[in-house]
Amino acid sequence: MPDASYPDDLLYHDQHDWARLEGDEHAVFGITWYAQDSLGEVVFYDPPEVGATIVKDASYAEVESVKAVSDVIAPMSGEIVEVNDALEDTPEKINEDPYGEGWLVKVKLTAPEERGALLGADEYRKMLEKA
Amino acid sequence: MALDAGPAIHSRRPHGRCRRLGVPASGNTLARLSLRSTPLREKHVELGAKLVDFAGWEMPVQYEGIREEHSAVRTHAGMFDVSHMGEVEVEGPGALAFLQRLLSNDVAAIGLGGAQYSCLCNEEGGVLDDLFTYRLGGDRYLIVTNSANHEADLAWLGRWSRQFSDVAVRDVADRYAMLAVQGPHARGILSRALGLELPPRMRVARGRVGDRPALICGTGYTGEDGVELLIDPEVAPPIWAELLDAGVVPCGLGARDTLRLEVCFHLHGNDLTPERNPIEAGLGWCCKEETGFVGAEAVAQARREGPAEQLAPFKIEGAGIPRQGNSVLADGEEVGVVTSGTFSPSLEIGIGMAYVRTDLAEPGSEVEIDVRGKRRPARIASRPLYRKEK
Numbered sequence: 001m002p003d004a005s006y007p008d009d010l011l012y013h014d015q016h017d018w019a020r021l022e023g024d025e026h027a028v029f030g031i032t033w034y035a036q037d038s039l040g041e042v043v044f045y046d047p048p049e050v051g052a053t054i055v056k057d058a059s060y061a062e063v064e065s066v067k068a069v070s071d072v073i074a075p076m077s078g079e080i081v082e083v084n085d086a087l088e089d090t091p092e093k094i095n096e097d098p099y100g101e102g103w104l105v106k107v108k109l110t111a112p113e114e115r116g117a118l119l120g121a122d123e124y125r126k127m128l129e130k131a
Numbered sequence: 132m133a134l135d136a137g138p139a140i141h142s143r144r145p146h147g148r149c150r151r152l153g154v155p156a157s158g159n160t161l162a163r164l165s166l167r168s169t170p171l172r173e174k175h176v177e178l179g180a181k182l183v184d185f186a187g188w189e190m191p192v193q194y195e196g197i198r199e200e201h202s203a204v205r206t207h208a209g210m211f212d213v214s215h216m217g218e219v220e221v222e223g224p225g226a227l228a229f230l231q232r233l234l235s236n237d238v239a240a241i242g243l244g245g246a247q248y249s250c251l252c253n254e255e256g257g258v259l260d261d262l263f264t265y266r267l268g269g270d271r272y273l274i275v276t277n278s279a280n281h282e283a284d285l286a287w288l289g290r291w292s293r294q295f296s297d298v299a300v301r302d303v304a305d306r307y308a309m310l311a312v313q314g315p316h317a318r319g320i321l322s323r324a325l326g327l328e329l330p331p332r333m334r335v336a337r338g339r340v341g342d343r344p345a346l347i348c349g350t351g352y353t354g355e356d357g358v359e360l361l362i363d364p365e366v367a368p369p370i371w372a373e374l375l376d377a378g379v380v381p382c383g384l385g386a387r388d389t390l391r392l393e394v395c396f397h398l399h400g401n402d403l404t405p406e407r408n409p410i411e412a413g414l415g416w417c418c419k420e421e422t423g424f425v426g427a428e429a430v431a432q433a434r435r436e437g438p439a440e441q442l443a444p445f446k447i448e449g450a451g452i453p454r455q456g457n458s459v460l461a462d463g464e465e466v467g468v469v470t471s472g473t474f475s476p477s478l479e480i481g482i483g484m485a486y487v488r489t490d491l492a493e494p495g496s497e498v499e500i501d502v503r504g505k506r507r508p509a510r511i512a513s514r515p516l517y518r519k520e521k
Contacts, residue, residue, distance in 0.1 A: 040385070041196050043474045044452055062503070064452050066197040066474045067385050069503070
């Protein structure tokens with residue numbers, strides 16, 4: 001398991017999700033180091049369908065560890081354009097590389113201005129320290 | 132991400148998480164103050180364990196990871212701090228008659244140094260607890276209770292003991308730390324590291340551990356060979372350290388749950404409750420109604436009439452992990468409920484146990500499990516779900 005990290009180039013949702021903006025209209029989503037650590041070894045990822053509409057602050061997928069299941073919350077609204085199919089066979093990538101090979105979905109954003117409500121890496125780290 | 136566990140994170144679901152694993156206990160000072168801890172708490176913290184609230188006890192749910200710990204017990208040797216379990220001593224000339232009246236099994240069949248599994252039933256035949264009884268002396272027995280039931284069991288035993296003039300029931304939970312050392316290499320390592328003579332399976336022996344009197348029990352909850360040590364709480368930390376040095380892998384309650392479910396051992400509170408009788412639960416084998424135990428008439432009736440529902444193990448076919456509370460469906464109709472469900476590290480599929488309509492409880496029956504709105508095909512299987520390759 002890697003050490004705790006929260007890359008500066010990502011935006012964070014307070015429910016422990018990250019978004020990597022790609023241009024003005026697209027983003028990649030995943031869960032943070034803190035989320036995967038709290039959950040433990042991920043053994044199952046239940047992705048949404050490509051084409052599905054997702055809404056900021058609502059659940060769009062599920063990840064399960066041996067002991068618990070968790071909703072994955074959308075940090076921004078949009079339409080799913082790609083899901084990380086490789087996680088079907090290797091869900092542990094969510095633990096091993098949460099910001100890289102453990103990405104969950106790619107999304108075409110329908111409200112790019114929602115980025116303003118997300119946290120920077122420093123703000124997210126501060127939030128975790130207070131918790 | 133909405134984590135079901137964690138401080139300041141709310142759960143969104145009534146069902147679906149492993150309730151018994153609780154919430155982390157380390158985040159909230161007030162919550163921690165009200166939790167009981169075992170003599171090994173510092174050892175767990177040193178090892179970086181995740182501590183959770185389990186039945187009012189602050190217990191390690193995992194150290195390095197559930198899958199690794201699970202595999203250590205299946206292939207090598209693991210140790211569990213189960214000091215939260217309760218102990219009750221029953222002693223006196225009337226001890227046998229008293230226990231025969233309270234426990235579902237034939238207590239007279241326990242020889243000196245013997246061990247026996249049984250249910251503690253209410254008058255309606257409902258299961259108040261499931262327990263191991265060890266015969267330590269001619270008229271001296273030790274019962275090991277589930278921590279969540281310990282106080283209620285004590286009250287129940289105490290109440291019934293008043294009808295017997297010559298028996299003493301004593302809470303001796305504070306006298307023991309309990310360490311389960313399990314796995315194919317557990318016995319070898321234990322006898323080498325601690326110089327112990329180990330009793331065979333289903334026997335108990337007196338010995339000395341850490342130069343204090345101890346009980347060594349040939350029992351466990353993992354489906355592997357091994358022993359459970361009842362030792363002086365003061366010597367628990369050095370013994371833990373010694374076993375760690377000898378290569379025994381520390382294992383948490385997470386692995387304990389996956390291990391026991393793979394071999395279909397019941398967990399009281401999940402698979403056994405006061406609303407279910409031992410016949411439905413598949414525990415008719417440890418009920419000897421002719422001994423006249425409390426609840427025997429109800430159990431005899433359930434056996435005679437046959438239960439409407441039975442506890443059955445199942446395997447998910449394909450994706451999906453069943454959880455406690457999920458509905459079981461057949462032809463689109465609800466036919467039962469999951470009482471325990473998890474991901475099986477050995478089989479790498481979702482497994483569980485569920486109370487299902489008796490006609491569907493046979494191995495091979497095809498059902499569906501409603502896993503949070505998704506119907507996952509499953510098949511009723513025979514016990515145990517996991518069997519070691521010879």
